[in-house]
Amino acid sequence: IHIHNYALIGNTKASLFININPSLFTSNDAIDAEFETLVQEINSCGLEPSRVVCEIIETPAISNTFLDRLCSQLRHAGFMLAVDDYGSDHSNWDRFELLQPDILKLDGPVFRDLCKTPAAGSALRNLTDSLHEIGCILLVEGIESRNQFEIAVDAGVSLLQGYYLARPETTAGQFPNIPSAAFLPGPQEVHYSQVFRPTIPIQSVSNAFQ
Numbered sequence: 001i002h003i004h005n006y007a008l009i010g011n012t013k014a015s016l017f018i019n020i021n022p023s024l025f026t027s028n029d030a031i032d033a034e035f036e037t038l039v040q041e042i043n044s045c046g047l048e049p050s051r052v053v054c055e056i057i058e059t060p061a062i063s064n065t066f067l068d069r070l071c072s073q074l075r076h077a078g079f080m081l082a083v084d085d086y087g088s089d090h091s092n093w094d095r096f097e098l099l100q101p102d103i104l105k106l107d108g109p110v111f112r113d114l115c116k117t118p119a120a121g122s123a124l125r126n127l128t129d130s131l132h133e134i135g136c137i138l139l140v141e142g143i144e145s146r147n148q149f150e151i152a153v154d155a156g157v158s159l160l161q162g163y164y165l166a167r168p169e170t171t172a173g174q175f176p177n178i179p180s181a182a183f184l185p186g187p188q189e190v191h192y193s194q195v196f197r198p199t200i201p202i203q204s205v206s207n208a209f210q
Contacts (some may be wrong), residue, residue: 007045019084022061024084031070039077049078052102056082058089064098073078083143086110095102104131108162110143115148124155132158137150 006016020026024029042049056073071081082103085091087110096104106127114120128138140152143162152160 001080003045003047007047015051015053015080016047017055017082019055020059021057021059022067022070023059025066025070026062026141028066028069031066031073035077038074038079039084053080053082055084055105056091056095056099057090058085058091058099058107065159082139101136103137103139103159105139105141105161109141110151112142112144112148115151120151121155124157127157128156135171150171 002016002018025034038054039049042052054071056067056071070103075081080103081099081101081110082105083091083099083101084105085095085107086096086104088107091107111124112162114123117123131138137158139159140157141160143149143152143164145164147166148162149160
């Protein structure tokens with residue numbers, strides 16, 4: 001559903017973020033079937049895999065071997081990988097090292113708690129710079145105030161997300177030319193959320209948050 005509606009939007013610059021629950025994969029056959037379905041849907045819509053970010057959410061995996069198999073297939077096919085809600089549940093440093101994602105999404109509550117401390121800016125910059133050195137982009141979730149926004153921007157964070165920037169909207173509300181009933185019963189069912197990329201340079205440095 002999301003792939004087809006994303007294709008209808010026609011934005012050639014935006015990326016599509018899709019959640020993947022690692023607890024659902026109980027065999028190699030299940031992984032291969034899911035991968036083939038995803039590739040088939042992407043191809044049917046004429047999309048490049050590089051425009052799709054597969055987010056591994058914070059739930060436990062049945063097996064890290066299964067999770068590694070899935071992510072290896074996705075990466076080989078050209079999809080981007082993200083670890084979602086880093087700092088929450090099983091989205092930890094072990095998972096980051098296993099998956100070696102293109103994007104690390106810092107959990108919103110973790111970020112907001114960090115913003116309450118005097119060291120927030122320097123800690124976030126260390127994390128941002130460390131990730132940049134290994135070719136990974138930091139995305140901060142859950143930005144809900146001007147202060148949190150400024151901390152993230154000043155720390156050189158590449159991607160920002162949260163209610164302070166935009167709330168989820170129906171595609172029909174934002175893109176009136178899309179046939180709203182094309183894939184779902186009504187336009188209220190189809191939502192998207194914006195990710196904001198600040199026009200600031202990314203800086204560079206060492207390992208925080210390990």
